[in-house]
Amino acid sequence: MANKQQRALTLMTWNVKGLNHPIKKKKIMTFIKSKKADIVFLQETHLSPQESDKLCRDWVGQVFFSCGSSQSGGVAILIHKQLQFKCSRTVKDEDGQTLLLLAEIQGQEMTFINVYIPPGSNWTIYKQIFDLMVNSQGLVICGGDFNIRLNPKLDVSGASISSNALTKKCNQLMEELGIIDVWRELHPKNRDYTHYSCPHRTYSRIDYFFMFSNDCTRVKGCQIKTIDLSDHTRKVQWKLNxxxxxxxxxxxxxxxxxxxxxxxxxxxxxxxxxxxxxxxxxxxxxxxxxxxxxxxxxxxxxxxxxxxxxxxxxxxxxxxxxxxxxxxxxxxxxxxxxxxxxxxxxxxxEKIQEITCLTVHSEVRFTSL
Structure with missing residues (x-):
């Protein structure tokens, strides 16, 4: 029997800093389509339930969302129309900071968790996310904006800073649970950043994909890519420049x-x-x-x-x-x-916006004994 060609699954996470403006939303959705990702995690959509429904007009595929306010929060997961995605369970919080999907993709049970943790959040929030991963089913992929630097020596530009209590607790719990930072696992000594702080003039990596170490062999690659979209717009109607x-x-x-x-x-x-x-x-x-x-x-x-x-x-x-x-x-x-x-x-x-892309094998692998 001929072996079926492997199906690679591409995921992307991006803090969009609001999709309220229709022209900005159109630009972002057009950019996402050009990347041809199978599953897209968006954070800080700032959309109401009614506005979130309008995402379906710009995205030909399935859209799941957890809404925050018009000024903060809001996460969404976009599913490409060509992906055989059957969602059996959806879990969302009231603040629009967490969205969990339990789904079946080509016979493989998978759990996707999109997370936005606001700056200054306490340890309890992070522990809840890691506990959510532990209690999930199938292949678990958790991604989003966590607003934490797990490796201050490499994840911050300029002079290195020491780990604080929150960072130490997260790293310790991740080690105990067998959870890995996928990008750092593949690039142990590299420096790359996903956020720029204008007041502090520093770059940092605060956006992650987390998986269990046992599933790390499925990962084909994880990259941080630059986005240079501008919010400045012009009319669609032709006009002499x-x-x-x-x-x-x-x-x-x-x-x-x-x-x-x-x-x-x-x-x-x-x-x-x-x-x-x-x-x-x-x-x-x-x-x-x-x-x-x-x-x-x-x-x-x-x-x-x-x-x-x-x-x-x-x-x-x-x-x-x-x-x-x-x-x-x-x-x-x-x-x-x-x-x-x-x-x-x-x-x-203020910052160079970044997206983090993850590619994993979605097919089930069998081992001959």
Whole structure:
């Protein structure tokens, strides 16, 4: 009998910091779709039950959620439409901080737990989450924003800090229960971060995927990827981007196109109104063509800048004032390229949002005795 091809399951977790604004929500949902993840954990959706139902309009697949308020909390789990996902049990809390799904995927029983723990939470909250994992069934995957640095020496940029009582308790309980931090298990000595604190000027890793150590062999990879979405938006309806007129070369080309059009068509045989409307339609096509070419150049610049940004982020925790200045300039340049009309202020560069991606085997493995 031919062996069936292995089915890899990709999960993604992301603290979206609110989905209230419709254009921001559309951008985020479009970005998520482009990543083609099977299961997506979202934290801090800030959506009411009515607004959470609207996620189904933007996501073709199953949507589960636990609602908080319009200012805080709220978690959601998105299931890709092509995934054979049969949910048999849903558990959620009243504060919109925890969502548990017990499901069957291709005959494999699995439990998914999406968690958002607010900053300053006490030990009881963390213990409840770990106890929830222990009492869950099947392959257990717990992910989300935990607002804790389990390894202060590696999970914080700059000078290392000592572990506090909460960190020590979490690490001790995880060791006793056989729970592992998946990313750290695969990258024991690496530095990478999922959050930037503007007031403290520090980077930290506070978003995790947790699993039991016995299931670690199923994991194919776990990565932290950069997101550079901007909240600044523009109307969908086509409108002349006046900033292109700052380009003298492009402006000269437009002058030549207008001159050529008038020499060819302004013969006195058509009214000036028709001539004007036709000119606008033709120039619109010309401008779209020119700006499309400029967009390709801009996208290539973005790719290069993002690579430099990621490289700088990995370098020794951003030590030195000069490196911080370079880093902020790169962020500034990226946002300016994406929207030239945006005035970049320092408080708009609060953090580089990150997503953590996890890939596991969803099929059942058998061992011959």
């Amino acid at each position: 006046s900033t292109i007129l700052n380009d003298p070369i492009l402006k000269q080309k437009l002058r030549e196109e207008i001159k050529d059009f008038l020499e060819l068509n302004d013969t006195g045989e058509v009214s000036q109104i028709i001539l004007w409307d036709t000119l606008k339609a033709v120039m619109r096509g010309k401008i779209i063509s020119m700006t499309s070419h400029l967009k390709k150049i801009k996208l290539q610049k973005l790719v290069n800048l993002q690579a430099k940004l990621k490289q700088l982020q990995r370098e020794d925790g951003y030590k030195g004032t000069q490196k911080k200045i370079i880093f902020l300039k790169l962020e500034n340049t990226i946002l300016k390229i994406k929207n030239p009309q945006t005035k970049i202020m320092e408080n708009q560069l």
